[in-house]
Amino acid sequence: MGAEGVNPSFHNARSLLKRIDSLPTGPEWTCSSFEVTGNKTNKAGNFHTEDVELWHRNPVECIREIIGNPTFQEYMSYQPVRVYRKSDFTNREYNEMWICDWWWQMQERLPEGATVVPVILSSDKTNLSRFSGDKQAWPVYLGIANVSKAVRRKPTARAMVLVGYIPVCKLDCFTKKQRSDAGYQLFHECMRKILEPLKEAGTNGLDVVCADGFIRTTFPVLSTYIADYPEQCLVACCKESACPRCTVNPKLRGDYRVNSVLRDPDKTLEAIEEKVAEGRSESFDEQSLRCVNPFWKDLPHCDIFTCFTPDILHQLHKGVFKDHISAWATESMAGSEDEVDERFKAMTPHPDLRHFKRGISLTSQWTGTEHKNMEEVFLGVLAGATEPRVVSAVRGVLDFIYYAHFETHSDDSLRLMDEAWERFHLNKDVFEDLGIRKHFNVSKIHNVKHYMDSIRSHGSADGSNTEGTERLHIDLAKMGYQAGNKRDYIKFMTVWLRRQEAIHQRCIYLQWAIPGYTAPLPEGDGPENAGSGEGRDTGGADEPDNDMVSSENGLTYHLAKKPAFVGASAQSITTDYGAINFVHHFNDYLAKAYPAVRIAATDTTTFSVYKRVVLKLPIIYEVSEMRIQDSVYATKPTRPSVTTQGIKRGHPAKSSTVLVRVSPGDQEKGPLDGLQAAQVLVIFAMPEQFASSDTALAYVVWFKPFRNPVADIGMFTTSNSTRNHRRRASVIPLTDIVRSCHLMPVFGSANAADLGWTSTTSLQEASSFYLNPYLRHYDFYFLRFMVDLHLKREDERNKQLAQAKARGIRPRNPYVYHS
Template identity: 40%
Template sequence: MHQRFAEAYPGPAPTVYGEQETTFEAQRAMQESRLEQPWSPFADIEEWELARWMAKSVNQTEADEYLKLNIVKNRMNLSFKSKYMFFKKIDNLPGGPCEVPLEEEHELWMRNPVECIVDLIGNPAFREFMGYSPERVFDAEDGSNQMFDEMWTGEWWWKMQSRLPAGRVVSPVILSSDKTKLTAFHGDKSAWPVYLTIGNISKDIRRQASAHAMVLIGYIPVSKFSCFRLSSRSAASHRFFHHCMTVLLQPLEKAGRDGVRVRHIHPILAAYIADHPEQCLIACCKENRCPKCTVLPNNRGSSTLADLRTEEFRRERGVFEARIRPVFKPFWESLPFTDIFLSITPDILHQLHKGVFKDHLVSWVTTILRKKDIDDRFSCIPDHPGLRHFKIGITFEHKEMQKVLLGILAGAVNSRVVSAAQGLLDFIFYAQYHRHTEETLARMTAALERFHKYQDVFIELGIRDHFNIPKIHSMVHYIDCIRASGSLDGYNTEISERLHIDYAKKAYAASNKRDYHEQMTIWLCRQEAIVRQTAYLDWCSSSLTANTEGSDDEDSGSDSDGEEEDEPEQVDAPRIVDLASSRSVDRAYSLTKTPSRRMVSVRTIEEEFGIHDFIPSLNKFLRSNITHYSPANRHDKFSLHSSIRILIPAAGHVKDSKRVVRVRLRAAQLRLVFELPSHLGAFPHPLVYVHWFRNFPSHPDPQTGMYGLTRSTHNHLPNGQVLAATRLFSGCHVIPQFGRDAVPPEWSSLNVLDKASSFFFNHYLDFYIFERVNRSS
């Protein structure tokens, strides 16, 4: 059983200064005073649903054409008769803080970040997913194995809390910015959105674009600075970015210093999500420097951590070392309690997936091996539902390639190349964990050390001259960042890249492509109003249900007359939470209701599925598991299923959809899923036929860390067995041990399991198998 033991911060609990209406409560009270329904200003809920569909799915021209249709005008009796009236109603819906242009040479479209933070905290949809106090969490009661997942479990929040007055609440501000192109094939139209969220909201919610927990707070103007000399444009663009960010974040200065009277929060910049060029822009350093530490460009291949760029570094070293770019007033200089260098978070997408793996590791190994040899091996990888099929070899699916690359390299390249590749792949997998412990961080550190131990082999082979590579160097900062701010899945640039679709590309597509920033912000305001109204109606519906059910404690409060409303009220302290699955079963499976094939003969099963002993194996199962049965014979017919899904208990280091449990396992090839005919006996579960592999060896292969497997045979034929579907633990994947020789031309992904004689158990298939293998190794 996995338990979670939390140590509360040893100070006064965060205080609540009375209670104030949420925005939804205030909106409902206003409507009730006017005798209006929740869906006002629309006539009824059906008209609201039509309006929501029109606002989200059709452009202005299409909306006008729709409203002019005779059937709409004559039969639907809508309260809005034209496009103008429709958009006027949309614009009258309550919305979040909206953008205000500051007109100068460039228009900066922005909204108040403090109001956005207050709006996020006051959103009833996030109420059950908020944290207001730091805590230290352990998976053992003696505090021997600290855990890091949410931002409030990191060291940064714990230290920051000690710098604030008692009872104040830290609201960690998380920013993200990334310039993106708005046109796919032609033109130079770009947008530079800036997004904001807060660490008080659970990272699982922040990652969901549909939850709207990360909000757009402005567009930085994109300019070519043609009025500057060519040599000055770069410096001008850097200063312009910092000036815009200073204006955009100016409300955070007073709010971070003095607090905001919503639980008396202090919004403090805690994390900045960006790719490497933008990280350097933010840190005011050149792109051949590290934005987090003072390492010299020619020392970036070392595993030794250089002095960090901290607040003390800025004070002691001065302008020339701390601000290498000629930016006279960085936007973060006046933000209270902010250490921008500590705030810059790792970028798994660009640094690891696209950088370390695609641009470097794959490039190195394809220089060692002929591309044809690698392509042949990729195309022979056995199919699996959780793995992309590499029909033509190497692809752009780099996350999928990571799952099989080590098995492809084993035996074909220098053993030190394999060891270096294993170190990088292990590090990439650990970096994606959703929850870390001291144990997983130690393994992550060992993986990085393994790569650095063997990296010189690439220099010896003439592939590299050095390892002074920014993305390779960035990995030395990952572990410290996890300790400071929690697991890295909450800071992935994939989040902002996904938001570009809604806040940039769709908004641009809705404009007439001229003066598009203004049109984009108007369109986004309307979309936000639609989303907000939908959430409000959902809240009204849930509130109505709760009020109907009633509450026994409705009148059990104090007799206060309200005069002491502003007195601080203590909130609940952290408590021990049991993380074990609430499921009462260890494993479960699911099948389609209807078999994919019925009345299949034994002969067809033997020929199509490669099963030589189906009837003997089935009768052996019947004798062992059913008291009253009839022996099967070759005249029986069977119903078959084409697939089966396995679900097992939850593991904290990955999402709930990824599951793990500790049991003794053995690998097998699933050949058949079938139902037992009723005339043979009664059994409550479907049956499967498998071909066994031999038991796992006691230790994995020392070069790859993968367990070797061979077929289990009987009289030189595969050793098969019929089992209940409940015996299945999870899907797994094996990779042929290709060795040094070329892939035989007759091998393919469909027959390689029958052609090859030895395999590797591929624990890189998914995170829960990866964790189980590495935890037990």
């Protein structure tokens, strides 16, 4: 008998694998062999050859499997729609591919009653060995845009499947000069073999059983190819100095005003064929092409050049920001890297913010995560230390990156996104004036020009980000490699994956067949958990139980079941938390909120004190389809102590800065109207002897009302609010807190090292602060998008007023906000 009385049907690992192999599985794997003939010869004068193996499976069968999966039924669409945010059919929305232009255009080209199946491909070469060795794999993934992008982003939902491994080989049978061209052609031959079944299906249609049980005539058409820039050029058959989407002159890539012609598949094929036939072609050279027989030339209805979608990870975070704009801006600063490091060290903390305690120059390994962490405060680090035009250029890049992350776009957001990129181009000449750059003919800077068109045609960029491909490598390639003995590893990886899919399908089937049965799937598996929540602080030792709901702002507040401290006296709260005049401010709140109460608190009155409250913020579809968790901390400092297990280090107090609703907001005055910044020092419950209340309270110290945004950086500013040389404080209901915020110290032109600030003291020592719109995408939506939209509508209203005044007509109110 096994553990807990279980009697398994297998007695060893081999018999277990046999039973797994007997389960129904997905499409079968096939191995196709290629003999590559090189241009090197042996002593006998014969050309050297090399045998390569291509492991692949039928993409049509993979599409049948995905589109017929009943677990995707609620997340599937079969026809295009258009969504508008206004009743007059203006301000169109762009999210999933089925509400964008490409689907509509393709639907018009197919027979009446046909169902479009937009095929998504992704390929990327990846290292399999961890520390040493040169083992690599080149997976090709397939998905369909009929499935929601939130589900496709979830690797365990298996809406993106592995359809092949491009062989990674040395091609030593070629000379070094010809080896690259041979590699390009081998890639295209392998892709042609993998995608061959799509020709018939895309031309004549394919009857399939869909997730809702209906049989539809579908036409699988390649719509999207997710790849980094070098691989995009490989697929497009163009040189890496060219753009894979358009025929821009490589020397004009930095000119934002150049209207380059989009690449045309027919003209590209004509140029390649002319080059092959005649040995030269003017059109071939003008388009910066490579002499390759492309795999996509026979795919029906395929325009490969429009298939390339935005790559936020490599093009924006790693490319435009880290490799270019941050390096140029750092060089423009007085003190350069040393000053940047000091400012990063002194940056105020936030639970969702990484603190670079050693600066950034000593960071040896950079990933997309570090780039994003750096972006969150970089404009505050830069402000005051360099020319205003540098700050404006950096702001344009950061705004563009954050707009690119929107999960739902509208005509309004795309217009502001385009203006953000234009801001960079209008100010980029400052780097030439400072001698930092001689030109801006950089591929990644040019490629950004195509983002807006791609979003309108294929949907928001989060549905085609290469971060998803990087994540698929772990589950569908690297785990299989690590599970084997590293010999004939590609073959073993296909066997391992087939068994994983068989187990997954069996679990899903049992859940469907047996009501109430819960299969032991991996954590987070399935499309029901397919959202992309943004908050990073979702855990903690406290188990939330006491919930408070604000009917005014739609927020939910979660406190722990048990307070961190019970019976804390008012005197100890004043001393430990720095809550000056705590008793006075509590009695003042008591008198206003409960005027009938005749007793007052004293220094000996005891309170239950909490360490944090977790807010669940309202859904903003531009940011996420799930509610985001936002933690607000109020802890006292701890001192270092010596224990039997060694020295326990002390920790400074955690006192979150928040936005508090102090008056009803007026949308005509902007999204920050009625909000004021404060710092939470204590979170506590109302003692029962005073009043019976489910609403917890917070002791806060205030900042002054926000001042208008600074011109170059577009951030609101504030400073500590004082009374009699002490920070103004009060006790407020916890439900007055709208969300946490991040206040960055204004360094100005001063040397950060001379200021002597640290991350724990800068909030007290700085004289003024910037309200950071880049902390999270949630903050960016309110503090940049909504603010800029308000200012634009204010300008429109002023123009209407001026025109109406001239004609003696009063215009209607144009203020209509979407949330």
